[in-house]
Amino acid sequence: VSPPIPSRQEPRRLRTRAALLRAGADLLAERSIEAIPVNDIVDRAGVAKGSFFNHFADKDDFAAAIAADIRRAIEGRVGVANEGVGDPAMRVGRGVCAYVDFALSQPREARIMLRASAGTACADHPLNSGLRADLAAGCASDRFHIGGVEAGVLYVIGICQMLLAGLMERRSDRAGAVALAREIVALLLTGLGVPAGEAADTAREATRVLDDQTAGRGVESPASF
Amino acid sequence: VSPPIPSRQEPRRLRTRAALLRAGADLLAERSIEAIPVNDIVDRAGVAKGSFFNHFADKDDFAAAIAADIRRAIEGRVGVANEGVGDPAMRVGRGVCAYVDFALSQPREARIMLRASAGTACADHPLNSGLRADLAAGCASDRFHIGGVEAGVLYVIGICQMLLAGLMERRSDRAGAVALAREIVALLLTGLGVPAGEAADTAREATRVLDDQTAGRGVESPASF
């Protein structure tokens, strides 16, 4: 989020837009868009109220822009995490870890994402079609043993969302977070039919990308972060 | 929800209060309290605006009262479902089914509950202490094989919440809902370390209470529903 602060040379328009989006992200992490007055947004961004409407049609448009940025960022992370990975169990594990890494490095955005997608199964989400494919592949190769793919999708995203919520609430250190993620990924894979020992091994392997502080590097965040 | 409509004989005060709560539940199922004007609530309830403030200090107090009613109802359901059940796996399965039964019989309240608790791990929730005890008991008796109880709690409530969200979104018939619940409970128990065959059996047994339409009878809903 912080790195690509627009330089003083960049067009004024982008700087103003970025300031608004950043202020909005700060505020949206705590309350819903209906509960945030435009005044609060522009005050925090340090711009005039009128500027807000130069950039966004209304508050909902603004919230949607922020959500779209976050979605783009997390999709990129998951895609990179699974590049060249074949084993469906490892793909699922690494996908979950990509979310965890995102939550650890950008807690503000993770909180907004959770708040927005919480309580929804969002079956048509692009990310879920990837998950669906991984589950189907795992069933075909006998790596997974689940009743139906749809149930499996709900199962995985439910666990993933609650893992993120748990990480956000207990503000533990990185090591504690990684340990929690490892335990939960092991439970998740065991549920999908991977033998307990293998599940634990895969979870350990998948969560290893979280151990070093450079995790997630190489993924460009959207310009607005 | 519908059954205990306050009779015309009941004190006026209770009827007005119930009308407000019912209207609020209708509206809260669709949007957050911040996005609901008091006008909408009193219009739908068919009472004067002033009456709202005879009964509730403000909108937040109102939303809290509705949430408290729902929490009381679901806690009662889970308690009754597990009366006299000893096996931890069956207790967890029946607990999840109590939620599902609630969601099927009172979708409006279930939606509010999801919206409110979504994105939170609510570790201190009274219901979760019961779950924590069941998981600990299961570990002690070698029925479950999980790393830590805390991870197990997050795992179970994540699955449960997403199952409910899935049921709310796909408006399938009762049979389809029960089938989905059965599949997911089987995955859940398998993840906890119950052998796959036993997990499927337990899931089938636990979800049987959902098959008949009288499920959930004997549990008194709060007076306001």
Next chain:
DNA sequence: TGTACATCAGTGAACGCGCGTTCACTGATGTAC
């Protein structure tokens, strides 16, 4: 049972604050010559 009265919830007009949104103006940025 009938009547007079006390209690208290219901009513809705009124209030004023704060909100989202607008717009005429300012001034910075970049271009043409």
Next chain:
DNA sequence: TGTACATCAGTGAACGCGCGTTCACTGATGTAC
């Protein structure tokens, strides 16, 4: 490079709507006798 100009984002005062909340009054309910 210097100057004149066009473009366009930024500004913040102003607007008016709709909101949450209040309160003096109404009338229903229940009680005393």
